Each structure stands twice: as C-alpha cells, then as structure tokens.
Amino acid sequence: MASSQHVLLSPAELAYLHASLSLTPPIRPDGRSPTQFRPLVAETGILPGTNGSARICFADGTEAIVGVKAEVERTAQRPGEDTIFLEEGGVEGGDDADGDGEAREGVDKRKGDAAWVEMTVEIPGLRDDDSGTAFLSAMLSEALLSDGEFAKRLWINRRFHWKLYLDIILISPPLSYPLPLLSLTSHLALLSTRLPRLKSEGDEDPFFDDDWAAAPYLYPRTTPTTTSSTSPTTTTAATRPPITLLVMAVGNNIIFDPSKEELTVADVALAVSVTSTASSTSKPHTDNADLKEPDTEAGRNLRLLSIRTIDPPSRLTPPGVANAANAAYGANNGAATGATQKMLEAQTAETEAVEGVWKAPRGGAKRRVLGALVQKVLERGGVVDEVLDALEAVDLG
C-alpha cells in the first residue's frame, strides 16, 4: 500500500536523499542519528471517562489519541470441556483472576479470545474501510493479539471476560506514516488502563469494587522501591503491551523512525512488533518486590511478535533518467541509431545506478537485510528499550 501521500520531491532530490542516507554514518535530513526518534510529547489520562487513555504528539505535528473502554461480557459457552459446574467453580480460589500473568504459566487456566478486543482506527480524510486504515488496524491488533497473552488478561472467570474497545484516532492530518505514532499511543493508553477490582470469586457472576482508586492496572506495575537511596530504576521486569516500530534500510544503514521524506527512498521498510515480557527467571511474581536487584539486563526480555513489510513510496516514484538517455538533453535525435542500441541503453538505465540519478528499488527485501533489521530491533539496550523506558516514565495520573 501507499504508506503516505505523494512526496513532492524531484528525482534528483530523492537521489540526493538516498545517497546521504547511505553514507556511514548516514546523514538524516533532520540531523538525527539513525536510531534516534523524533521528539514527542506524551500524556495519559486525558479522557476521564475511559478506563485508560493517552495522547502523543510528534514534533512534526502529528498527533493521536487513544481511548480504552472495557465492558463485562459473558463468555460464549461451548458445551463439553468448558461446561461449568457451580460447585466446582465456587470452591476453588479465584485469586488468579487479577491478571498477574505469565509467571505462573504452567497453572494458567485463563483463556483468551481475539474477539475480546475491538479496535477502530480513524485517520482524518480516509474512510474507515480504506485499505490503509484497515491495514493499520490489522497490524496494530495483530501485534496485540498474535501471542494470545493479551486476551488472557481480559479473562475474569470461565463465564465472563472483559471486552476491550480501543479507539485510536489520529487527530492531525497524516503528515507521516502514522503507524509508530498510533502504536506508541495505544501502548501508553494500555499502560494506563485500569479495570475495576474483582471482588467475587471463582465462576460467580462478577462483582466489582466500586472504588476506582482500587482498580488494578491491566499491566500491573511493579511497586517502585520507596527507598530514595537507590536510583529510580526505570526498567521493570513486568510484561508490557506491544509496540510496533517502523524501521527501514537504506544501503547498509538501518534507520529507525523514518520521516515521510526518508521513507520515500527506503530500500526496505518494516513494521516490527515487539513486546517485553517478564524476566524468564521462573521466580513467582510476588517475590519480585523483595528482589531488589536493579540489573537492567535481566530486566527486559524482548519478544518479536510480528513483522510486516511496508511498501515504501519509493517504489511508486518514477525513476530518474540519465542525461545521456534523456531526450530533453538531445540524446537520440539522430534517427541513425539502431533499435538494438536503443534497447541496450534502456537496459543500462534500468540496471545500473548512475550517480545523482534516482532509481526506484526493485525486487523484494533481501533476507540478510531483514535479518539485520530484526537483530537491530531486538538488540538489548537498544532502541526498543529506550522507547519503552521513555514511555514507562510517562506519569499515569
């Protein structure tokens, strides 16, 4: 798909941009380093009526709002394996219902269903059944649901679950490809999402605490160490909602968070969805508070959720023509040249890169490049960590 509207750059400008991005180190038009993100401003809790909400504003003026609403819904019962007997359900302790997830993977009886999350994406100027919008929404929900862990958090008991409505709205015109923005905003909104505290036990009809302040976060935060002596450890070992990053490769360079112009010359553009899961040490979750070891390395465990290639607009840009082959510059005005030469020339124009002449990339992404891109994304202490840390630091008030 076309990842953004047409960029009004001439082939020469495109070629220049491509060349400068291919340098080592690359020179980006806005002077960022290859792994640097555009500055953004973020806040949460902007919609008081929602269970969680966030707003992120990029420096280029794109801005998105995400609101999360939760409703209790009855889980459709399949007769057979899941048939519930009240006796049984009433007796067994239902304290695993508060969603402290993966640490007890082995005994986790919770089940999730992708239908429990409903996501709508709204881009100004685009119809909601526009292929671009649909693709964005598919990518975002894929990241959220692909591993099935997220839907499990919505499990209340065997008869009920939360139905989550994510409303993602881009409130500015789509100045750049909005995927990273929407993903980060959704991430932040999910981080700030709280669900009312469950008071009932087992498979009873759910019954909730009416105190909002007691409502736990969908993604529980580890209790911050109150002792001021330790430096505020920003990283936590807890599972976090996925983020989807836009990464592109130009030549040998891997560039994060490309701007609209940069994307027009990308050789490959990827949307990589990553999540951070709790540390693989099988320590029960409850012990974490006592484990006062601020080792960042053990802290975050990045997991790849999905990769999607994005059709960069570079493929749609018309190729530049070398002066020699350009009729405007007087080439071929003599009719004497044979047809064979003409064919040959055309071939040169197609295959050979001519310095200063824009040539749209052809063919699919190389596997090696893809591998390198993914490697780079999953790098420990790399960009993802940085982004997650930054979002973690946003006040959830």
Added chain:
Amino acid sequence: MASLKRSVDSDPFAANISSKVYVRSTKSGKVQKIVREVYLRQDIPCSSRLCTSCLDTAPRDAAGRPTPFVLSEAPAGTSVFRQGHYLVPDTNAFLTAMDLFEQSSAFYDVIVLQIVLEELRNRSLPLYNRLISLTKSEEKRFYVFFNEFRLETHIARQEGESVNDRNDRAVRKAVAWYGQHLARTKAKQVPAVVMLSNDRDNLRKAKQESIPACSLAEYVKQLKDADTLLDMIPEDQDQEVVKEKRPGEPFYPEYFTMSKMMTGVKSGLLHQGIFNVSPYNYLEGSIRVPAFPKPLLILGRENINRAIDGDVVVVEVLPKDQWKEPSTQVIEEDAITKDENADAEETGDIVSEKERKALQEEVKRTHNKTTEGHAQPTAKVVGVVKRNWRQYVGHIDQSSVSQSAQQGRKQDTVFVIPMDKKIPRIRLRTRQVAELVGKRILITIDAWDRGSRHPTGHFVRSLGEVETKAAETEALLLEYDVQYRPFPKTVLDCLPKEGHDWKVPESLEDPGWKDREDLRGLLICSIDPVGCQDIDDALHSRPLPNGNTEVGVHIADVSHFVKPNNAMDAEASIRGTTVYMVDKRIDMLPMLLGTDLCSLKPYVERYAFSILWELSPEADIVNVRFTKSVIKSREAFSYEQAQLRVDDNSQQDELTTSIRTLLALSKKLKQKRLDAGALSLSSPEVKVQMESETSDPIDVKTKVLLDTMSLVEEFMLLANVSVARRIYEAFPQTAILRRHGAPPKTNFDELANQLRVKRGLDLSVESSRALADSLDACVDPKEPFFNTLVRIMATRCMMAAEYFCSGTQAYPEFRHYGLASEIYTHFTSPIRRYADLMAHRQLAAAIGYEAIHPTTRSRGRLEAVCKNINVRHRNAQLAGRASIAYYVGQALRSLKATTTEEDGFVLKIFSNGLVVLVPRFGIEGLIRLRDLADPEPAAEFDAESYTLRTSGSRDLAVELFQKVRVRVADQKDEATGKRGVKMELVSVY
C-alpha cells in the same frame, strides 16, 4: 504541546472544580467508570443562628428570602462542653445508635454532613429514612450541611487513602471548619463543635488535629440521664475486646458472598425466598420459593443459620438422606433453653443438650415410619439477602438476670424474650436491669455474628409495666406495625376549614352540588354494630310501579374530602386501614372526617356515593345506576334494634316495611350466592364485654348472628360486585379489585385425610361449590359444633384474599373463591379502608363525575398501593385478634374463680401435646404431655390415626376432633413473666 488536561495553574476557576470517580455496577451486569464533576461553592450556609456572614450570602428563594437557619443560637451544653455545643456525628454513630438521636431528652442541634448522609444511605435505607425524618422535624434542629460542595470543606482523596479514611478526614475537616467559622462570629459564647464517632482511629486523629471529639459512650456519659441512654448504644463498639475473649469456634457456618448467591439463584441451584418460622416449633422454618410448588423445610439451628422470621434468604436444598417430615412436636424456645445463662452461653456446641434430645426423638419417629414417601425436602440457609429486622417488643427473661444485677448499676447481659414467638431470644446488655425487669420493652437487633448463639440487640424504650392496658395495646400496635401516632399537622391542614360546622351547602348552585342527585327525600337508614361512629353505609328500598323494587346503597363520599395526592391521602395510603382493637380504634382518616363529616349520621344531610338498583322480586338486577348524591339518613339502627323492629309485627311504618323488603331480597341474594358455590366459612369470633366505666373486661360472649347482619352484608356484596364490574369496564388495566385465589388442593390434603380417617367423611375440593357441599355434609349428629369446627379448619387452608390492579392478572384469576364471584372489589367502607377510597375515585371517573387523577391511573403506583394495603390489612386483622386474645385473658382473670371449666375440641395433635380450641372464648391453647400429670406420662403417638395414648401416670386416649373438657385459667409463667391462657385437660368425653 499544551496538555489537554485541566491544570490548576492555567485555569483560574480550577480551584472550584473537583471530580469524583467511582465504578458503578448496573443490574444488567454492566460495569462502568463514572466521573462526576463537582462544582464547589462558597454560599452554602453554616445555618447557625449565631452567624451573620452566612446569612448575607445564603441562596434565596424566589421571594428573596433565605431558608431560615436551623441551629440554635444557644445550644444545650454538657458537663464538658458547658458553653453549648453542636454535634457532628459520623456515619458509624448513626448506624449504631440511631435510637439515641431520636431521643427527646438530648441530641439537639446536630449537623448532618452530606458525606455522612450519603454513606448512611448506602449502608442502610431504613436508617437513612429515619434520619431524613429527623432532619425534617423542626424541634430536633438537625441540619444537613453539604460539605462536599463547599469549597472550604471539600477534600480530595489522597494517594493510597481508603474511601473510609477519606470520608473520616472530610468529617474532621468539616468539624474544624465549623469551629473556625463560628469563632469568627461575634457571639458571646461560641458553642463547641463536637465530632461524634466510635472509630478509634478517627478519634485519635481528631485529637492530634485538636478537634473536639467524643466517642458515643463518652458523650452520653456527659448527659444527664446517661444510664438510660447508654443502653441504646449497641455493644458492638467493644467488639474487638469481646472477640479476643473468645477465640472459640464460630457456632454458625459462614454466609456465601452476595455474588455467589446471586449466581446460584440465577442458575437455579440456590433459591431465594422469605424465611418463615413455624409458630409451634422455633427450630423449624419454611421457605416458599418460586421453583417448587410446596415450601421447603428448614430444620435446626445450624440450617436456619441466623435467619430471623421475615428475612429474605437464599437456601440450598439438602441431600435426600437429610429430608424430613415436618415436626409433630411442639418445641418452644422458652422451655428448652430456659436455663441458659446469657453471659456464659458460649460454651459447647451450637445445639444444646436438650435441643439435641428433641432432635433425636424426631429422628426416631421418622425412622419408625413405614412410609418413606412422607419425607419432605429440606434446605439450609446459605446467606441472607436482606434482613427484615424491625423493632421488637419483648420482656426480660427473669431467669437470665443475675442477682447482683438487680441492685447494682453495672452493665449486665440478659435475654429478652420477644412477644412474637417466631423471633429468637435476643441478648441485651443493659445497665438498668432492675428497672426494666417486668416491663414491656422495645428493642432492636443489632447483629448476629457467627460466634454467638443468639442475636444481640439494644434497648430502645420502655412501654410500661407488663400487663398494663396501655403497654400491652401499644406493644400490639408496634408488633403489627400499625401507625398509631397522631396525625401530623400537614394532614390536619387538609381538613375542611369549617371543622365540625361543615354542612352540605344549602344552595343548589354551590359547586359541591354539581352533578349530585338530591336523594334527601328517600327513606334511608343505616344498620351497624352498637356504638358505631364511623357509619360508612346506609340503605333504602322502595317499591316501583312495575312491581320491581328500587334498592339503594349509599356510601359515605370520602373521596370528596380526601383529594388525591395531598398529605392526608398519602397518610391514609400508608395506614391503609383502620385498626380495631378491643378498647381502641386507630383511624385511617382523622376523626373529624371519619366520625363526623363523612359518617352517614342520622338526621343530617351528608354527601354520599349511591348505587341504585332496580331488582325484580326474584332479586335479579334489572338495571343499576351509580351517582354522587346528597342523602339524609332517617335513623341509625344497631343490628339488634333493627332485628327487633323487623320482628315486631306491630311496626308497620314505611321505614320498617322497607327494611323487611330488603331482608326478603337479601335472603334471595344469599341463596343465589350459595347456589353459585359461595362458601360459608367460620372463624371463632368472640366479643369482649367491658364494664362501661372502667372499661375493664368483664365477660366474653360469642357473637350472635342476626338476620339484619346478613341483610347488610348481602347488599354490600352486591354493591361491591356491581362497582367492580363498572370500574373494570372503564379501566381494564388499572381497576383496583380484590381477588381470592382458589387454594391449591394440597392445602386440604391434611384436613381431608384427617376427616377420612377420623370420621369417614369425604372432602372434595374440586371447586368452591363442591367444597361448600362437602362442608355442609360434615356433620356429627351428636355434636352440633363439629361442623363449625371443620369450617374453622377449612378456613385456615384457604389463601388470603388480596387487592390487586386489574392489569396484573388475567380475567379468570380475578375470581373470588370464597364469594364465588367472578369479579369483586371493596367499595363500601371508604372511611376505614384505603382500597375503597381508590375504588370511589375510579368509579367517579368512570361515571364522568370528575377527571381521573394521574395517581389513580398509574399502574405502578396502584401496584405499590395494593401491596401496602394487603400487608396493612393483614396486620390489622392480626392486631385485632391479638387484642381480643389479650382481653379474653384479662376477662378470665376478672371472672373471679381463676379457673373455669369449658368444653373444647382437639384441633391439632402432636406426639407430645395437643392444641385445644375453646369456642366459648374463641381461644386455642396448647396442652403438653408434661402438663397432664407429674411425672410426665409415657405416650404413644399414632400419626396415622391421629391418636395419642398416654399411660403410666395418667391413662388417656385423645384423638383429633374429640370433645374434651378443659379447665381454662389465666396464668403467669413465673420464669418468663409471660401471662397467657393456660389450659388443663380435665376429662375426655
């Protein structure tokens, strides 16, 4: 990027806006986060008459007047706050000791904080309503201060603070603000503002912040009549201490959580219903649930699990091997737990030794049974949805009073035996045992926790000496929830200004005459019991030229005086009915209306609502007409007078002949009714004769039935049926009608079986006609009373008749079983029944006399009214009967020779006793085996043939329906201080 959120710095009004966030769960299962914005203001007055600054800013009404301030400028002081004080109670103070605040001796000038009021409403609606009525009373000076909306007293919840802590802080903040605010007034003596709380933590924090605060007990001690008031503080304030004292096993199983119960009820595994205790056996309860046709039995303390009669509970059906038959034993709590000590009761198991013994016998009996099929499903209570505790009347069990308590002032724990046998004894801690012994007292139940065998309660007030007329009558009224307080001023304001001088306007042009027929020329008379003052109905008849007869029934036009939806109407709809006690009448409407303006007194003109029939000589209705009218009754007869007059052949005046015509017609009407299958049922009715001056009861007479009674009754029935047809025709959805459901056949199983076994009689119950016929056939040539006895027993198998709104039932369900009428309503006694008043309004609208008022047409409201008047009606009957029973006892006493021998009939038979009905006094009494002789004779009970054979110390064979000779005496049980009719079996006929 500028934040979208409201920030304090950027918004100059931010300080005035706050918000409140909570989670709301709706009935349909939705769970929503609710955010409410709170706009803070500064013009909410403190309402102290000392304060002038608030008066300037207080909001004014349309006329520019501020609401008058409530709190006194010179409030009362206590021994500590001599300068005077205002009270600010927290929620717990109201929850635990609402009775204190209702006292007239103290607790004036109280500031009720909004936050407290809201919390109270969430915790207990009845208490909230009581507090609201307190805030409305002018003399108590309770002021509701909206602390949450006043800028200075609003506080935001802090990080990690619980809701309760935040609310406590809000209370302290308000107290502190009041203190500072009042200090700024230029009053000479600034009253202290005192927080009342039982929360230790709250008190401690108040102390830190140097806010004047007291616990309830501390505060009450500062007052004059501290001892009386201290008893009204429930004991659970020192629960913590008590808990530590007894770490033992709890006596009762824990209740399920609310959500678990609701899930169970929804899925049909648990059942919800109202818990009823058997009047003969306090350890046996039953619950009628929608899922089963017959009620479930609940046996034993553990299964009853702290449920009290009337509570809405959830039960679980027990496994089949625990199913049982209903007890054939009489188990009275007094007898079995007589020797328990109120203080040291918490030893041993939940089931006391004696209870266990009683249970064993039960099991033995069940096992001896050859027929297994008799066992009934049993259930156990797993939780209480709603407590329907009220205030109970009782007296202190003398045997539970320790000797030392009789003298000292120290707090002591005693048992209170409620008047209502279905209510278990209540533990009460009091300092005034000495004063309260031998008094009728009013108590409430506070709690019943798992660790205590009996519920705990606290003292509310004393009604007076046991057995004084005033105390006993008030006790009855309280027990049956009869509103007996004088009518408030708002109600009296609705009466006509002329008072007793009100007259039917002379000029026919007067609006009162509009659409009214002038029936003053008719020879109308009323026939009522002796001394009747509220005359609802009057009759007339006159021959028509065509050979038919015109008959008129004229009913007091109450709806002319009681307009819909005013204070008087509201009060009447709450009271629902007039309650007749032996010596007292609790009116539904103020005296002025009931006994004067509405009452169809003789010789004066009165407004009436008339029904005029043209009846053929065979008493068939040729046509009927309804009209508002003005009548002038010629005479008010008593039944006896009227009877004499009719029987006296020398009387040939027009009035007497017209009564004779009515009498003749009424007999035909009655025959028609009986042919249609109307039942003539019976209940033992007696009349207490009072000495005219002292109004002490001197004798008891059974009521004599006179023809004239039946005359009035027949025409009233005819009027009711005619009106019912008419209003149903006009308002098919909202007509207020009365139905009497056909009793389920199973209700008669027991009686039919008894009749078959004992007398070889057959009771057929297919229809009311069949039942009426078979009842007629139930005669014992040797015993004329036998038929009445069977009728009395059959009556008890019936359903209760009820008012309903026609839209709630299908037409076939309208049927009145007892009267064998397709449709029926109550129209003829609007002075004493609210249903009749509603019927009057509907009929007036049906005949186009006036427009129908919305409240008389709204189905929801009518259903609510029906529900209330059904309850009131029943309570009024019960109260009336209880009153008669009490006076019968008193009359027995005054019949000198404390004992009287009378004939009685065996009504019920148990393995260890029998119930005897004495028709002469209309009373029933229980005779236990151990009363027969000393030592208790051995007995053999044959449940199949309803025979009890005793041997050993006394040889007897008693069976059901048998006529026996009993000695009836009024006796006081020394142990319980309870007086009752005591029967002794003299001989068996």
